[in-house]
Amino acid sequence: MTDDYREPCIDRADRASNEELAALLAAAVDGHASALQCLSLQVVPLLLAFYQGQAQAGGLLRDAVDELVQQAWLAVYQRCAGYDPQRPFRAWLIEIACQTLVEHRRRQVAFTPAPARKASARLH
Numbered sequence: 001m002t003d004d005y006r007e008p009c010i011d012r013a014d015r016a017s018n019e020e021l022a023a024l025l026a027a028a029v030d031g032h033a034s035a036l037q038c039l040s041l042q043v044v045p046l047l048l049a050f051y052q053g054q055a056q057a058g059g060l061l062r063d064a065v066d067e068l069v070q071q072a073w074l075a076v077y078q079r080c081a082g083y084d085p086q087r088p089f090r091a092w093l094i095e096i097a098c099q100t101l102v103e104h105r106r107r108q109v110a111f112t113p114a115p116a117r118k119a120s121a122r123l124h
Contacts, residue, residue, distance in 0.1 A: 016042045021089040029080050040073065043093060047072045050097045064104060072100040 016024070021042060027035030047069045054060040060068070075096050083092055 018089040021093075022083070022085050025080055025083055025089065026085065029083075036077075043076060044069060044073060046090070046093060047097055050094065051101070054101060060101070060104075068097075068100055068104055071104070072097050075100055 021039065024035045024039040024042065028039055048065070051060060051065045051068045051072075055062045055065055076093065079096065083089075
């Protein structure tokens with residue numbers, strides 16, 4: 001597992017706080033395109049780190065990481081008006097990332113032919 005270890009993708013000094021991320025989200029909801037771009041620059045690396053961690057732990061194929069980052073960012077964009085500012089931004093973001101991962105896994109099972117699912121079940 002340590003063979004695949006990478007340095008953190010975000011330097012702590014450059015990392016925005018929950019409050020800063022929530023403020024960017026609020027500004028994006030208000031129609032400020034620059035806030036949406038800044039939010040993207042902060043959130044996409046967090047999503048990338050989350051999904052890369054899932055891949056390193058064996059819970060996800062590496063080929064799916066970029067697609068899941070895009071799907072999760074789209075979900076953030078679609079759900080931004082419903083964000084509760086009383087809640088930590090990162091908790092909300094990770095919930096979206098987890099939901100996106102669960103949906104991805106459900107789709108994988110749904111598209112796996114039945115004989116392959118049975119063989120896979122016997123291996124576990």
